[in-house]
Amino acid sequence: MEQAGELLLSKIARGDGHGENSPYFEGWKAYEDDPFHPIKNPNGVIQMGLAENQLSCDLVQEWITSNPEASICSVEGVHEFKDIANFQDYHGLPLFRQGVAKLMGRTRGNRVKFDPDRIVMSGGATGAHEVTAFCLADPGDAFLVPTPYYPGFDRDLRWRTGVQLIPKAKEDNITVKGLLITNPSNPLGTIMDKETLKMVVTFINHNHIHLVSDEIYAATVFSHPGFTSIAEIIEEEDIKMECDRNLIHIVYSLSKDMGFPGFRVGIIYSYNDNVVNCARKMSSFGLVSTQTQHLIAAMLSDDEFVQRFLAESARRLAKRYGIFCKGLRQVGIKCLQSDGGLFLWMDLRPLLKKQTFEEEMALWRVIIHKVKINVSPGCSFHCCEPGWFRVCYANMDDRAVQISLARMRGFVLQNKDVMLSSKKPCSPRNLMLTFSSMRMDDFLMSPHSPIPQSPLVKATT
Amino acid sequence: MEQAGELLLSKIARGDGHGENSPYFEGWKAYEDDPFHPIKNPNGVIQMGLAENQLSCDLVQEWITSNPEASICSVEGVHEFKDIANFQDYHGLPLFRQGVAKLMGRTRGNRVKFDPDRIVMSGGATGAHEVTAFCLADPGDAFLVPTPYYPGFDRDLRWRTGVQLIPKAKEDNITVKGLLITNPSNPLGTIMDKETLKMVVTFINHNHIHLVSDEIYAATVFSHPGFTSIAEIIEEEDIKMECDRNLIHIVYSLSKDMGFPGFRVGIIYSYNDNVVNCARKMSSFGLVSTQTQHLIAAMLSDDEFVQRFLAESARRLAKRYGIFCKGLRQVGIKCLQSDGGLFLWMDLRPLLKKQTFEEEMALWRVIIHKVKINVSPGCSFHCCEPGWFRVCYANMDDRAVQISLARMRGFVLQNKDVMLSSKKPCSPRNLMLTFSSMRMDDFLMSPHSPIPQSPLVKATT
Numbered sequence: 001m002e003q004a005g006e007l008l009l010s011k012i013a014r015g016d017g018h019g020e021n022s023p024y025f026e027g028w029k030a031y032e033d034d035p036f037h038p039i040k041n042p043n044g045v046i047q048m049g050l051a052e053n054q055l056s057c058d059l060v061q062e063w064i065t066s067n068p069e070a071s072i073c074s075v076e077g078v079h080e081f082k083d084i085a086n087f088q089d090y091h092g093l094p095l096f097r098q099g100v101a102k103l104m105g106r107t108r109g110n111r112v113k114f115d116p117d118r119i120v121m122s123g124g125a126t127g128a129h130e131v132t133a134f135c136l137a138d139p140g141d142a143f144l145v146p147t148p149y150y151p152g153f154d155r156d157l158r159w160r161t162g163v164q165l166i167p168k169a170k171e172d173n174i175t176v177k178g179l180l181i182t183n184p185s186n187p188l189g190t191i192m193d194k195e196t197l198k199m200v201v202t203f204i205n206h207n208h209i210h211l212v213s214d215e216i217y218a219a220t221v222f223s224h225p226g227f228t229s230i231a232e233i234i235e236e237e238d239i240k241m242e243c244d245r246n247l248i249h250i251v252y253s254l255s256k257d258m259g260f261p262g263f264r265v266g267i268i269y270s271y272n273d274n275v276v277n278c279a280r281k282m283s284s285f286g287l288v289s290t291q292t293q294h295l296i297a298a299m300l301s302d303d304e305f306v307q308r309f310l311a312e313s314a315r316r317l318a319k320r321y322g323i324f325c326k327g328l329r330q331v332g333i334k335c336l337q338s339d340g341g342l343f344l345w346m347d348l349r350p351l352l353k354k355q356t357f358e359e360e361m362a363l364w365r366v367i368i369h370k371v372k373i374n375v376s377p378g379c380s381f382h383c384c385e386p387g388w389f390r391v392c393y394a395n396m397d398d399r400a401v402q403i404s405l406a407r408m409r410g411f412v413l414q415n416k417d418v419m420l421s422s423k424k425p426c427s428p429r430n431l432m433l434t435f436s437s438m439r440m441d442d443f444l445m446s447p448h449s450p451i452p453q454s455p456l457v458k459a460t461t
Numbered sequence: 462m463e464q465a466g467e468l469l470l471s472k473i474a475r476g477d478g479h480g481e482n483s484p485y486f487e488g489w490k491a492y493e494d495d496p497f498h499p500i501k502n503p504n505g506v507i508q509m510g511l512a513e514n515q516l517s518c519d520l521v522q523e524w525i526t527s528n529p530e531a532s533i534c535s536v537e538g539v540h541e542f543k544d545i546a547n548f549q550d551y552h553g554l555p556l557f558r559q560g561v562a563k564l565m566g567r568t569r570g571n572r573v574k575f576d577p578d579r580i581v582m583s584g585g586a587t588g589a590h591e592v593t594a595f596c597l598a599d600p601g602d603a604f605l606v607p608t609p610y611y612p613g614f615d616r617d618l619r620w621r622t623g624v625q626l627i628p629k630a631k632e633d634n635i636t637v638k639g640l641l642i643t644n645p646s647n648p649l650g651t652i653m654d655k656e657t658l659k660m661v662v663t664f665i666n667h668n669h670i671h672l673v674s675d676e677i678y679a680a681t682v683f684s685h686p687g688f689t690s691i692a693e694i695i696e697e698e699d700i701k702m703e704c705d706r707n708l709i710h711i712v713y714s715l716s717k718d719m720g721f722p723g724f725r726v727g728i729i730y731s732y733n734d735n736v737v738n739c740a741r742k743m744s745s746f747g748l749v750s751t752q753t754q755h756l757i758a759a760m761l762s763d764d765e766f767v768q769r770f771l772a773e774s775a776r777r778l779a780k781r782y783g784i785f786c787k788g789l790r791q792v793g794i795k796c797l798q799s800d801g802g803l804f805l806w807m808d809l810r811p812l813l814k815k816q817t818f819e820e821e822m823a824l825w826r827v828i829i830h831k832v833k834i835n836v837s838p839g840c841s842f843h844c845c846e847p848g849w850f851r852v853c854y855a856n857m858d859d860r861a862v863q864i865s866l867a868r869m870r871g872f873v874l875q876n877k878d879v880m881l882s883s884k885k886p887c888s889p890r891n892l893m894l895t896f897s898s899m900r901m902d903d904f905l906m907s908p909h910s911p912i913p914q915s916p917l918v919k920a921t922t
Contacts, residue, residue, distance in 0.1 A: 005733055009733075010638075011599050012596070012599075018743075061542050064534050064535075070534065073529070073756055074534060075529050078526055082522065085721045085724060086720070123747045124745075126746055155742075159743075262548045272466055273466065275470065282479075282621070284588075285587055286747040287584060287725050289724045
């Protein structure tokens with residue numbers, strides 16, 4: 001019996017490529033065992049490991065109440081049920097694609113237009129990344145990814161595709177097929193400036209590798225001058241001519257910007273016709289429910305609502321970020337300055353006895369089990385320096401924010417001397433994801449690999 | 462530019478493993494170019510290549526009208542919007558899993574219970590099959606599949622997994638990891654009897670290979686004594702002891718039985734804990750929208766409705782099948798006797814000038830372009846004998862049925878002499894998918910392959 005239970009399965013099923021052994025997911029389990037509830041379990045673990053955007057849900061609920069005909073499951077909209085429930089074309093409902101294309105334009109300041117015919121859907125950004133990897137790379141091929149990066153990528157891009165993620169192409173005989181950037185960055189909450197993005201486009205063109213730009217946090221940006229999409233960069237005069245658009249692909253989603261992670265709306269927007277065609281065929285494995293497509297189509301076609309929602313959502317996120325940052329600063333905890341995202345990157349280096357990842361994990365265990373806050377340690381994001389933690393702040397109400405800050409305050413007071421005696425200043429701007437132009441020049445071709453030693457793209461402090 | 466457009470993509474993206482070159486999909490395109498509409502395009506192509514169940518949608522719409530609070534997008538249900546839109550646990554909503562488990566029991570006559578904790582969701586049966594293949598087999602491994610089989614399997618199980626589908630393990634050095642059966646059969650519309658199913662279970666246990674039972678048409682069965690699930694077989698006294706349940710996996714879906722293909726509710730029900738765990742992790746790539754999970758949970762918890770829907774749906778399907786069969790018989794066209802499904806298997810062998818697949822394709826082109834009906838030729842189902850066609854009859858209203866029958870009548874009248882002079886009788890029961898007990902004894906182990914020469918499991922006439 002045991003044999004069939006395990007041995008007769010695939011290598012994938014027997015391995016741990018799913019990545020759930022990471023402390024990122026371990027923290028979720030700790031939360032699930034003892035979840036905070038203001039009345040039922042006031043001493044439980046507060047979930048701050050989940051990048052959800054719950055701050056503007058009331059606006060959506062209001063819109064639904066005013067637009068019941070937008071649903072096929074309301075008395076007002078049920079006459080469309082049959083047609084929608086039976087629609088299974090993998091191109092998706094035309095109005096859905098139009099709505100998403102318009103939203104993508106709007107979250108990028110309407111400075112660039114998106115073509116609805118290039119909108120390919122997939123099961124969340126999770127599915128979008130996997131489909132993109134399946135289209136662009138063979139098993140064993142690699143994508144360059146600046147660290148720190150979202151832990152889920154280790155599952156999404158690698159697990160079933162056999163593709164590798166590497167911070168730089170140091171090994172021979174690895175074919176690098178692309179560069180994956182996350183802009184705004186998860187976990188840093190920072191955005192890339194135009195010059196950096198131009199260098200990225202030049203770099204991937206020079207090396208004939210793909211660029212996948214994950215922009216799922218586009219509308220969470222609250223800093224000025226605001227977010228710049230790769231879609232804008234390739235329209236810039238000095239880039240337009242030299243850029244092969246066949247290499248450019250964007251991953252988008254409604255999970256973060258609209259706050260609908262449960263609806264599994266992931267989007268691949270590729271400038272490469274072959275990728276559009278192939279990804280659309282692959283989308284059969286993760287189509288968005290037509291019930292949801294239909295709702296989203298109606299909601300996104302309401303320009304006035306979308307504009308108001310995006311503006312108000314960014315305003316509320318900025319406010320929440322401010323409250324959180326200030327609360328931490330008051331007890332001596334410094335954070336990297338964010339431009340957006342649903343989290344901040346917290347500097348607890350002064351609390352480490354030694355600057356090692358073992359110490360980071362030890363501190364993390366104290367935070368989760370004693371302070372009872374599930375934050376995510378930097379090591380789970382492949383951060384190269386110990387002591388940083390990602391803290392999500394948009395998945396809770398104001399009361400939970402105050403409780404979590406009070407807990408952090410209590411914890412720091414117990415370690416007061418350590419914090420005050422810390423001589424290391426937090427230099428947040430240094431941590432911004434950036435290409436080093438120095439290293440860009442160091443770029444060398446190796447005899448064994450088409451794309452060796454990359455100009456990294458690494459978060460350092 | 463061309464290079465990046467195509468050459469820099471993966472082998473999967475550059476190949477044609479997606480299977481869309483099959484006439485099965487080609488027929489869909491012909492329909493899309495000139496779709497029938499009773500008023501706008503009365504001479505257009507009638508789509509009979511799509512196994513949709515549209516006959517009982519009115520019952521669902523009635524239920525929705527009486528239960529608006531079941532939706533999170535109605536005035537009555539919107540207070541649950543925030544919680545549901547933010548729910549992204551890959552276990553799924555508990556009530557959704559309970560509802561599906563109950564439905565699976567009910568469509569199997571409540572003779573067997575399903576455990577909600579073994580319900581794993583995925584993006585339609587399409588996603589369910591791929592996930593199962595990823596869990597059970599490595600690239601290069603094979604599944605045995607009786608022919609004729611659903612053309613989509615060539616995409617679902619093979620394309621991204623690298624797994625092979627073979628009618629029998631004739632080649633050396635192929636590791637056979639499982640047997641895939643479709644019960645009720647698509648395209649035959651027939652069900653497997655208990656004795657055959659017991660032989661299947663004995664066979665896979667004897668050879669230590671997995672059994673994947675695709676039962677997505679379970680509730681469409683209208684014949685008596687009715688459908689038997691593999692779930693019942695493994696509970697039978699004489700099978701229970703010898704069967705290693707770790708080898709048994711069921712694929713289910715709400716697309717056919719409930720008529721919701723757009724909602725992408727696919728289910729993997731495995732008796733193997735490791736597969737449940739792994740498939741659940743993989744379901745991240747194709748989760749069902751929580752908006753849809755929530756609706757389905759409410760609908761399936763209404764026992765009275767579900768019971769009435771299933772009974773009425775089977776009754777209507779039986780009636781439609783009867784009308785269609787009779788209409789074809791009147792002009793001399795014979796069909797295989799079905800037990801269920803949303804299609805019939807039409808015998809046009811008398812119309813072939815020669816019994817070849819070239820002639821079958823030539824006839825198919827006439828049917829689609831002159832008769833203007835999109836049926837699917839047997840070759841697209843890997844049928845081993847030319848002249849058979851799958852005709853879907855549950856995706857249209859009564860008027861379209863009459864028009865399609867009138868078209869077939871006109872066509873046959875032009876070929877009257879051929880039909881009448883045909884001496885070949887249609888022996889439908891011979892075509893039933895079955896294991897030959899004779900060949901079961903022929904089973905031999907080859908020195909190179911763990912599972913050689915299978916007792917096949919092949920539809921012959």
